[in-house]
Amino acid sequence: xxxxxxxxxxxxxxxxxxxxxxxxxxxxxxxxxxxxxxxxxxxxxxxxxxxxxxxxxxxxxxxxxxxxxxxxxxxxxxxxxxxxxxxxxxxxxxxxxxxxxxxxxxxxxxxxxxxxxxxxxxxxxxxxxxxxxxxxxxxxxxxxxxxxxxxxxxxxxxxxxxxxxxxxxxxxxxxxxxxxxxxxxxxxxxxxxxxxxxxxxxxxxxxxxxxxxxxxxxxxxxxxxxxxxxxxxxxxxxxxxxxxxxxxxxxxxxxxxxxxxxxxxxxxxxxxxxxxxxxxxxxxx
Amino acid sequence: xxxxxxxxxxxxxxxxxxxxxxxxxxxxxxxxxxxxxxxxxxxxxxxxxxxxxxxxxxxxxxxxxxxxxxxxxxxxxxxxxxxxxxxxxxxxxxxxxxxxxxxxxxxxxxxxxxxxxxxxxxxxxxxxxxxxxxxxxxxxxxxxxxxxxxxxxxxxxxxxxxxxxxxxxxxxxxxxxxxxxxxxxxxxxxxxxxxxxxxxxxxxxxxxxxxxxxxxxxxxxxxxxxxxxxxxxxxxxxxxxxxxxxxxxxxxxxxxxxxxxxxxxxxxxxxxxxxxxxxxxxxxxxxxxxxxxxxx
Numbered sequence: 001x002x003x004x005x006x007x008x009x010x011x012x013x014x015x016x017x018x019x020x021x022x023x024x025x026x027x028x029x030x031x032x033x034x035x036x037x038x039x040x041x042x043x044x045x046x047x048x049x050x051x052x053x054x055x056x057x058x059x060x061x062x063x064x065x066x067x068x069x070x071x072x073x074x075x076x077x078x079x080x081x082x083x084x085x086x087x088x089x090x091x092x093x094x095x096x097x098x099x100x101x102x103x104x105x106x107x108x109x110x111x112x113x114x115x116x117x118x119x120x121x122x123x124x125x126x127x128x129x130x131x132x133x134x135x136x137x138x139x140x141x142x143x144x145x146x147x148x149x150x151x152x153x154x155x156x157x158x159x160x161x162x163x164x165x166x167x168x169x170x171x172x173x174x175x176x177x178x179x180x181x182x183x184x185x186x187x188x189x190x191x192x193x194x195x196x197x198x199x200x201x202x203x204x205x206x207x208x209x210x211x212x213x214x215x216x217x218x219x220x221x222x223x224x225x226x227x228x229x230x231x232x233x234x235x236x237x238x239x240x241x242x243x244x245x246x247x248x249x250x251x252x253x254x255x256x257x258x259x260x261x262x263x264x265x266x267x268x269x270x271x272x273x274x275x276x277x278x279x280x281x282x283x284x285x
Numbered sequence: 286x287x288x289x290x291x292x293x294x295x296x297x298x299x300x301x302x303x304x305x306x307x308x309x310x311x312x313x314x315x316x317x318x319x320x321x322x323x324x325x326x327x328x329x330x331x332x333x334x335x336x337x338x339x340x341x342x343x344x345x346x347x348x349x350x351x352x353x354x355x356x357x358x359x360x361x362x363x364x365x366x367x368x369x370x371x372x373x374x375x376x377x378x379x380x381x382x383x384x385x386x387x388x389x390x391x392x393x394x395x396x397x398x399x400x401x402x403x404x405x406x407x408x409x410x411x412x413x414x415x416x417x418x419x420x421x422x423x424x425x426x427x428x429x430x431x432x433x434x435x436x437x438x439x440x441x442x443x444x445x446x447x448x449x450x451x452x453x454x455x456x457x458x459x460x461x462x463x464x465x466x467x468x469x470x471x472x473x474x475x476x477x478x479x480x481x482x483x484x485x486x487x488x489x490x491x492x493x494x495x496x497x498x499x500x501x502x503x504x505x506x507x508x509x510x511x512x513x514x515x516x517x518x519x520x521x522x523x524x525x526x527x528x529x530x531x532x533x534x535x536x537x538x539x540x541x542x543x544x545x546x547x548x549x550x551x552x553x554x555x556x557x558x559x560x561x562x563x564x565x566x567x568x569x570x571x572x573x574x575x576x577x578x579x580x581x
């Protein structure tokens with residue numbers, strides 16, 4: 001990777017993520033309450049690419065939303081490299097967190113051009129663009145040969161002035177991924193970001209995901225329903241079930257996992273939860 | 286006959302701020318802001334009170350803008366801080382503004398007998414006072430379009446456009462939605478109040494009811510302008526909106542020329558807007574914010 005401004009050199013890892021004693025629940029239709037997380041803990045060491053799997057309703061996306069601040073926890077602490085994220089609102093957390101949503105339409109502004117979307121993301125880590133934003137003119141913004149945009153230009157550099165709404169789903173998700181990694185965020189959250197793509201686009205986006213995460217050394221959490229992805233990407237694999245951890249495998253342990261038994265775990269937890277907390281991914285269920 | 290056209294041109298440009306403010310809230314911020322009904326009258330009332338008491342016109346216009354911004358800010362805060370629905374937030378502010386404007390004016394109607402000296406100092410293009418107004422209002426409208434175009438090209442403007450286009454994505458990219466909406470609505474209402482002040486100054490009086498139906502009026506101007514010019518960029522869209530304001534007032538002038546009774550003007554306006562809306566629905570491809578909503 002070139003030494004473009006704003007990029008972390010490979011090997012210099014971003015801060016790690018620490019989720020401690022997290023609690024969150026939501027009201028059920030009609031009446032009642034569902035407590036999804038209760039004292040949930042998870043630690044992701046600096047630079048680790050953590051893959052999260054689990055059945056529907058297990059809390060995978062909710063976990064990402066709680067970390068990003070889209071949902072507010074009722075108790076617990078979330079730290080990113082010592083920063084107390086749990087005390088900040090979502091747009092403040094965005095200074096250090098890049099997100100790729102499940103729906104390609106959600107992660108970009110379809111009415112803005114590709115360059116404008118990139119410009120928004122490039123300046124994500126600036127503290128206040130309403131006060132200082134008057135000084136930053138569009139005319140000095142994204143440039144095809146400038147800085148982090150080189151990564152994007154390898155994909156769609158000749159379409160910078162087209163509205164994002166004209167891109168295909170795969171192109172949009174690639175753009176969304178590049179946007180999420182602009183400015184080298186400390187944490188990358190990938191929420192089933194290939195779920196809406198065809199196999200070819202999925203392969204392209206996953207290859208880009210691997211490359212960007214490795215190049216930046218970013219700590220990453222990727223939620224997926226694809227067991228194929230779970231077994232072939234990332235440094236560590238965890239499985240959630242009803243708001244608790246029921247499986248935790250490092251890369252070496254994952255090599256020996258039987259896809260059939262992993263698939264069976266999706267519907268019913270066949271491995272008894274040892275604890276709702278894990279620390280470094282070294283324990284296999 | 287020519288005076289009819291130049292009069293319509295002048296009136297259209299006086300209303301251009303209303304159309305631009307409506308464009309900002311509806312198209313850029315994706316926020317249906319009913320505050321404009323109140324802020325238009327507030328701007329007109331403020332200017333009329335100050336000018337009638339001898340204040341310089343620029344000061345009167347400046348204070349009208351400031352009060353309009355404050356009105357918009359109140360709506361923004363009610364919506365973003367108290368979680369009140371966007372339409373209700375605007376209705377609440379507008380309802381309150383009626384009393385505030387009436388208090389400010391002291392009575393329901395203030396006449397302005399003298400043309401501002403600044404207008405009289407302008408070249409008349411051989412058209413007399415109407416020509417001088419045309420020059421002054423054209424300069425004001427061009428200034429507004431240039432200023433908004435510049436602001437929309439900054440990080441500030443891009444953030445506002447992102448908020449209207451995809452708030453989830455905007456927040457995920459560090460944009461403060463509460464602050465952005467509040468600032469955007471305030472700026473739009475500042476423009477609307479300026480329009481109210483210009484209209485009051487141009488027509489020679491301000492009335493506390495002059496803002497009724499302003500949102501619909503502004504929307505009609507936006508739709509007519511977009512339908513005619515089919516803009517593909519934001520600066521061009523702003524020009525289209527101003528042109529829409531002129532065309533709208535021209536249509537009203539034609540209707541009056543054809544013998545329409547002034548008492549039927551509101552009905553004719555409503556029908557004209559209905560046609561414009563239907564026309565726009567069929568033909569307008571949609572600007573950025575609309576495309577985003579439809580696709581999502």
